[in-house]
Amino acid sequence: MLTETVALLDEHGEAGLNFRALAGRLGGGVGSIYWYVSSKDELLDRASDHVLADVLAAVAEVGGGDPVDDLRTIAVTLFDAIVDRPWLGAYFMRNTLVQPNALRLFETLGQQALRLDLTARQRFHAVSAVVGFVVGTAADLGQEPPAEVLSGEVDRDEYLAATVEQWRQLDAEAFPYLHEIADEFEAHDDTDQFRAGLDLLLAGLRLQAGG
Amino acid sequence: MLTETVALLDEHGEAGLNFRALAGRLGGGVGSIYWYVSSKDELLDRASDHVLADVLAAVAEVGGGDPVDDLRTIAVTLFDAIVDRPWLGAYFMRNTLVQPNALRLFETLGQQALRLDLTARQRFHAVSAVVGFVVGTAADLGQEPPAEVLSGEVDRDEYLAATVEQWRQLDAEAFPYLHEIADEFEAHDDTDQFRAGLDLLLAGLRLQAGG
DNA sequence: GATACGATAGAACGATGTTCGATCCGACGC
DNA sequence: GCGTCGGATCGAACATCGTTCTATCGTATC
Numbered sequence: 001m002l003t004e005t006v007a008l009l010d011e012h013g014e015a016g017l018n019f020r021a022l023a024g025r026l027g028g029g030v031g032s033i034y035w036y037v038s039s040k041d042e043l044l045d046r047a048s049d050h051v052l053a054d055v056l057a058a059v060a061e062v063g064g065g066d067p068v069d070d071l072r073t074i075a076v077t078l079f080d081a082i083v084d085r086p087w088l089g090a091y092f093m094r095n096t097l098v099q100p101n102a103l104r105l106f107e108t109l110g111q112q113a114l115r116l117d118l119t120a121r122q123r124f125h126a127v128s129a130v131v132g133f134v135v136g137t138a139a140d141l142g143q144e145p146p147a148e149v150l151s152g153e154v155d156r157d158e159y160l161a162a163t164v165e166q167w168r169q170l171d172a173e174a175f176p177y178l179h180e181i182a183d184e185f186e187a188h189d190d191t192d193q194f195r196a197g198l199d200l201l202l203a204g205l206r207l208q209a210g211g
Numbered sequence: 212m213l214t215e216t217v218a219l220l221d222e223h224g225e226a227g228l229n230f231r232a233l234a235g236r237l238g239g240g241v242g243s244i245y246w247y248v249s250s251k252d253e254l255l256d257r258a259s260d261h262v263l264a265d266v267l268a269a270v271a272e273v274g275g276g277d278p279v280d281d282l283r284t285i286a287v288t289l290f291d292a293i294v295d296r297p298w299l300g301a302y303f304m305r306n307t308l309v310q311p312n313a314l315r316l317f318e319t320l321g322q323q324a325l326r327l328d329l330t331a332r333q334r335f336h337a338v339s340a341v342v343g344f345v346v347g348t349a350a351d352l353g354q355e356p357p358a359e360v361l362s363g364e365v366d367r368d369e370y371l372a373a374t375v376e377q378w379r380q381l382d383a384e385a386f387p388y389l390h391e392i393a394d395e396f397e398a399h400d401d402t403d404q405f406r407a408g409l410d411l412l413l414a415g416l417r418l419q420a421g422g
Numbered sequence: 423g424a425t426a427c428g429a430t431a432g433a434a435c436g437a438t439g440t441t442c443g444a445t446c447c448g449a450c451g452c
Numbered sequence: 453g454c455g456t457c458g459g460a461t462c463g464a465a466c467a468t469c470g471t472t473c474t475a476t477c478g479t480a481t482c
Contacts, residue, residue: 018469029431031472040470090301093351097374103381103389110388122407124392124399129348129408133340136347140304163308170314177321178314181335188335196333197340201408203415229438240462242441251439 001026001036002050005043013144014087017044045099048091052101055081059108067115068202068209074109075134079194082138089139096131106131116209126205133201134194141190160186212237212247213261216254225298228255256310259302263312266292270319278326279413279420285320286345290405293349300350307342317342327420337416344412345405352401371397 004025008017019040023030037043059074082089096102109130113123154162164186167178215236219228230251234241248254270285293300307313320341324334365373375397378389 019471020469023431030470031432032430034471035429093347093354096351098377103378103386107386107388110392114388114391120391120395123388124395125404125407126411127388127392128404129344129411132348132351132405132408133344133412134347135351136345137340137343139350140307140343140346143304166309167314175314175318177318177325177334177338180325180331181321181338184331184335193336193339194343196336197343197412200337200340200415200419201344201412203418204411204413205415207414207418208411230440231438234462241439242463243461245440246460 001033002047005047006051009047009087010085014090017087044087044091045095048088049099049101051081051085051088052099052105056101056104056108059105062108063111067112068206070112071109071130071205072198072202074105074112075130075198076195078105079134079138079198080191082135083142083190086139086142086144089135089142092135093139116205118209122208126208129201129205130198133198137194137197141194212244213258216258217262220258220298221296225301228298255298255302256306259299260310260312262292262296262299263310263316267312267315267319273319274322278323279417281323282320282341282416283409283413285316285323286341286409287406289316290345290349290409291402293346294353294401297350297353300346300353303346304350327416329420333419337419340412340416341409344409348405348408352405 001022005017005022008022008025012021019030019033023033026033033043037046055078058077062070062073064070082092092102096106106127109127110123113127116123116126118126164182167175167182167185170178172179212233216228216233219233219236223232230241230244234244237244244254248257266289269288273281273284275281293303303313307317317338320338321334324338327334327337329337375393378386378393378396381389383390
């Protein structure tokens with residue numbers, strides 16, 4: 001059931017998941033789903049945790065190298081998982097502290113931080129910061145494209161170009177920053193953008209850990 | 212209309228905003244709203260941008276001091292605005308690149324970054340990172356508390372204590388990190404947590420800017 | 423063969439976003 | 453004063469969705 005739920009979410013986005021479509025795909029009745037799950041929220045929680053299991057498996061071997069580098073590896077893996085599943089980002093921010101695999105992921109990140117020379121509070125803040133940054137950036141970058149793009153009317157590049165064009169038409173003196181990054185944005189790569197920010201955060205952490 | 216929309220969102224959360232309640236509060240009919248707004252999404256976009264205007268006004272005077280400190284000031288202001296309006300976080304990640312006040316906020320942040328010795332790409336990445344971190348952390352920390360807490364059945368502190376208790380019952384050898392931060396988490400303050408992470412990010416940025 | 427219980431099915435309900443046609447109201451021309 | 457037109461308002465009606473409820477099935481157990 002969770003597999004089919006995830007498939008539906010991947011194919012039609014968060015809005016495409018409803019009980020009737022899911023029941024149809026499972027070849028059963030609508031009411032049957034409630035035997036296994038008490039609400040749609042629980043279904044989404046379970047589906048999220050189901051996907052997190054894959055992330056967890058992917059980072060199972062991490063832990064041997066430099067602690068900060070290992071933190072980066074885990075963060076990148078989590079980022080990749082959320083970026084191509086926009087619905088995961090939204091639901092990762094709910095009940096994160098209770099869902100079993102989310103807890104395990106926190107623990108895995110935390111264990112790298114344990115190898116750094118930090119106070120308990122600094123460690124707590126560091127891990128929270130990494131998770132916050134990953135989830136926030138991934139949810140932002142992975143946001144569902146507007147309907148015109150989704151329906152194939154306009155290309156994604158065209159859409160980006162159109163927004164940038166809008167920036168360029170703003171007053172150059174009042175918006176010097178937007179003008180400067182217009183070119184940058186048009187050619188930007190989401191993953192690069194994420195990694196650059198993550199590296200800033202981790203550089204700050206390395207500094208704090210005195211290494 | 213936007214004022215009433217924001218009031219409804221503040222009072223009853225995102226789920227409490229519906230067209231019938233809004234129409235009732237405005238003393239009009241349901242259909243009338245569609246004369247001013249073409250969909251609920253647009254209503255939420257407009258309401259978000261409406262609130263962002265206040266944030267923008269609050270940081271209008273920022274810009275005289277140390278660039279990184281000014282970045283921090285703006286980030287903290289934005290964070291505070293999102294934390295006590297959970298719905299704002301969710302909708303800040305949509306259409307951020309088109310809504311006028313969101314653009315102005317990007318510009319304001321970017322103008323501080325313009326005073327740092329960075330390449331255009333580094334600047335773009337830095338501002339994106341700050342926004343991603345602020346929005347992600349604020350949305351995470353400001354998430355709607357579960358129904359039991361909202362209805363007043365259990366205290367917020369009791370709820371936190373219960374989650375921590377759950378952590379403590381995990382195997383201490385398999386979950387050393389969660390055990391270490393249990394005390395930390397029980398007494399933690401959201402704003403401190405955010406600022407500590409932000410300072411890590413900004414420390415990394417300062418390092419990159421060679422200052 | 424009767425009973426109990428895990429499991430399934432789908433009709434019905436209430437809430438919500440949205441559409442649609444009817445209606446109101448004030449300005450304007452004559 | 454009357455008629456007309458377009459901006460603005462209203463609420464009934466529709467489609468969709470999550471959820472509830474009750475009837476029913478299938479199988480293990482006595």
